[in-house]
Amino acid sequence: xxxxxxxxxxxxxxxxxxxxxxxxxxxxxxxxxxxxxxxxxxxxxxxxxxxxxxxxxxxxxxxxxxxxxxxxxxxxxxxxxxxxxxxxxxxxxxxxxxxxxxxxxxxxxxxxxxxxxxxxxxxxxxxxxxxxxxxxxxxx
Amino acid sequence: xxxxxxxxxxxxxxxxxxxxxxxxxxxxxxxxxxxxxxxxxxxxxxxxxxxxxxxxxxxxxxxxxxxxxxxxxxxxxxxxxxxxxxxxxxxxxxxxxxxxxxxxxxxxxxxxxxxxxxxxxxxxxxxxxxxxxxxxxxxxxxxxxxxxxxxxxxxxxxxxxxxxxxxxxxxxxxxxxxxxxxxxxxxxxxxxxxxxxxxxxxxxxxxxxxxxxxxxxxxxxxxxxxxxxxxxxxxxxxxxxxxxxxxxxxxxxxxxxxxxxxxxxxxxxxxxxxxxxxxxxxxxxxxxxxxxxxxxxxxxxxxxxxxxxxxxxxxxxxxxxxxxxxxxxxxxxxxxxxxxxxxxxxxxxxxxxxxxxxxxxxxxxxxxxxxxxxxxxxxxxxxxxxxxxxxxxxxxxxxxxxxxxxxxxxxxxxxxxxxxxxxxxxx
Numbered sequence: 433x434x435x436x437x438x439x440x441x442x443x444x445x446x447x448x449x450x451x452x453x454x455x456x457x458x459x460x461x462x463x464x465x466x467x468x469x470x471x472x473x474x475x476x477x478x479x480x481x482x483x484x485x486x487x488x489x490x491x492x493x494x495x496x497x498x499x500x501x502x503x504x505x506x507x508x509x510x511x512x513x514x515x516x517x518x519x520x521x522x523x524x525x526x527x528x529x530x531x532x533x534x535x536x537x538x539x540x541x542x543x544x545x546x547x548x549x550x551x552x553x554x555x556x557x558x559x560x561x562x563x564x565x566x567x568x569x570x571x572x
Numbered sequence: 573x574x575x576x577x578x579x580x581x582x583x584x585x586x587x588x589x590x591x592x593x594x595x596x597x598x599x600x601x602x603x604x605x606x607x608x609x610x611x612x613x614x615x616x617x618x619x620x621x622x623x624x625x626x627x628x629x630x631x632x633x634x635x636x637x638x639x640x641x642x643x644x645x646x647x648x649x650x651x652x653x654x655x656x657x658x659x660x661x662x663x664x665x666x667x668x669x670x671x672x673x674x675x676x677x678x679x680x681x682x683x684x685x686x687x688x689x690x691x692x693x694x695x696x697x698x699x700x701x702x703x704x705x706x707x708x709x710x711x712x713x714x715x716x717x718x719x720x721x722x723x724x725x726x727x728x729x730x731x732x733x734x735x736x737x738x739x740x741x742x743x744x745x746x747x748x749x750x751x752x753x754x755x756x757x758x759x760x761x762x763x764x765x766x767x768x769x770x771x772x773x774x775x776x777x778x779x780x781x782x783x784x785x786x787x788x789x790x791x792x793x794x795x796x797x798x799x800x801x802x803x804x805x806x807x808x809x810x811x812x813x814x815x816x817x818x819x820x821x822x823x824x825x826x827x828x829x830x831x832x833x834x835x836x837x838x839x840x841x842x843x844x845x846x847x848x849x850x851x852x853x854x855x856x857x858x859x860x861x862x863x864x865x866x867x868x869x870x871x872x873x874x875x876x877x878x879x880x881x882x883x884x885x886x887x888x889x890x891x892x893x894x895x896x897x898x899x900x901x902x903x904x905x906x907x908x909x910x911x912x913x914x915x916x917x918x919x920x921x922x923x924x925x926x927x928x929x930x931x932x933x934x935x936x937x938x939x940x941x942x943x944x945x946x947x948x949x950x951x952x953x954x955x956x957x958x959x960x961x962x963x964x965x966x967x968x969x970x971x972x973x974x975x976x977x978x979x980x981x982x983x984x985x986x987x988x989x990x991x992x993x994x995x996x997x998x999x
Contacts, residue, residue: 466928469724
């Protein structure tokens with residue numbers, strides 16, 4: 433079935449305060465669609481982690497959520513520095529966040545691992561110096 | 573279909589349809605229909621914001637008048653601790669308790685006493701293995717309802733212990749029956765003296781499947797005016813308070829949480845703050861916490877809509893009252909160090925997906941697509957003139973069939989200009 437809904441959000445760079453707004457909006461929309469609470473929570477956590485990552489590393493980017501009858505696809509697209517070593521980045525506790533970000537309580541190295549944990553599929557397309565596109569799928 | 577009974581009532585004469593309340597309602601439960609504010613009872617969480625913000629005093633909390641319940645032979649007052657913050661220069665809680673006897677109550681059971689019991693039970697409960705943390709306080713009925721409607725994932729985090737008011741009611745009834753075996757059950761009246769409208773709804777509707785033991789809810793403001801003339805300063809009171817600093821402290825935000833003597837807690841007040849905290853807990857982006865106290869009213873219970881005094885002034889007065897009190901007068905002895913089953917709540921509030929557009933996912937998706945489409949055509953200024961709180965809410969109302977798209981005055985004006993050309997004022 434090709435019929436689907438799209439929600440688009442742009443995530444501001446350098447704004448930790450507004451990071452997370454998109455995930456709150458998504459939650460509201462998914463509740464209206466009657467999606468199960470547990471699924472909403474997984475989408476929301478994956479989105480939130482992704483938003484924060486784009487704020488910390490990529491000066492913001494775009495977040496798109498596509499809802500199909502059988503799945504939800506979250507696409508996070510940025511023009512940041514790219515991820516040099518994806519395997520390393522996927523390790524819990526590994527982070528390239530700088531000291532000032534860490535002093536704010538971010539950069540614990542749990543973002544990507546959590547995004548993978550809470551979704552059914554996660555694809556990372558990244559090119560150093562060009563940007564990163566992460567596609568996460570949650571089955572309904 | 574809708575069986576939930578609320579406590580907010582509208583004085584139609586006074587309501588001008590001014591849109592103040594629709595924009596301040598945290599659950600977008602109010603619409604202006606035919607020039608009057610109309611509450612969607614499914615969405616309302618009884619937070620009292622609309623009562624607080626109405627510039628015309630058209631919204632009121634509905635509760636009972638003491639004089640209408642004189643038929644109870646034995647009347648027991650359950651004063652919320654917030655009551656003690658309402659009086660200027662009050663030194664001793666006993667003066668208020670004595671006043672309650674003078675205005676016609678036969679006995680008193682302080683909610684502050686029950687609050688100290690809940691504190692003791694909560695400390696025990698927090699040591700239980702395999703419970704979901706953070707434990708979220710169950711004392712504010714607005715928060716319980718909010719979680720049921722909007723944060724179902726956090727349901728199991730709610731403290732499964734009855735709130736102080738309810739334990740006070742159970743204990744007060746037991747005491748009356750024990751001390752006065754000649755009384756028939758229907759002759760005993762349990763009166764909760766409430767700072768907030770949400771407790772009225774709670775008593776009417778029950779909670780998680782049980783019926784409240786409170787018979788009548790009277791507002792603190794009504795009681796205040798009865799008490800003021802009955803309280804004589806300087807007399808030696810014949811009643812003695814049975815609560816301490818902890819119990820009285822529950823009246824303001826942070827009182828319940830700090831009483832747990834556990835530094836891993838969060839306490840927030842004001843409905844918008846509470847919603848933000850719940851969003852954060854749901855997303856897992858707050859520090860590991862043991863306990864979360866949330867009060868829908870700013871300042872906590874002293875900020876309830878049925879109080880007299882400003883919450884911060886009331887809080888300061890409570891500090892004076894608490895000054896010479898023992899920390900607590902209600903403890904658990906070693907053998908009692910468990911939560912009695914009669915005070916635990918099994919049935920948590922049931923999740924109701926009230927904002928769902930339709931029962932079918934396909935239909936909901938089509939409706940959502942329509943909402944997005946209509947929203948594009950709207951000005952996005954959230955003026956409220958159409959009767960819906962935001963342009964987004966208006967688009968949703970149109971798609972749900974609750975509003976006609978001709979109600980947007982900005983769109984109408986644009987259409988007029990398109991057909992007639994721009995208006996020529998001052999020619």
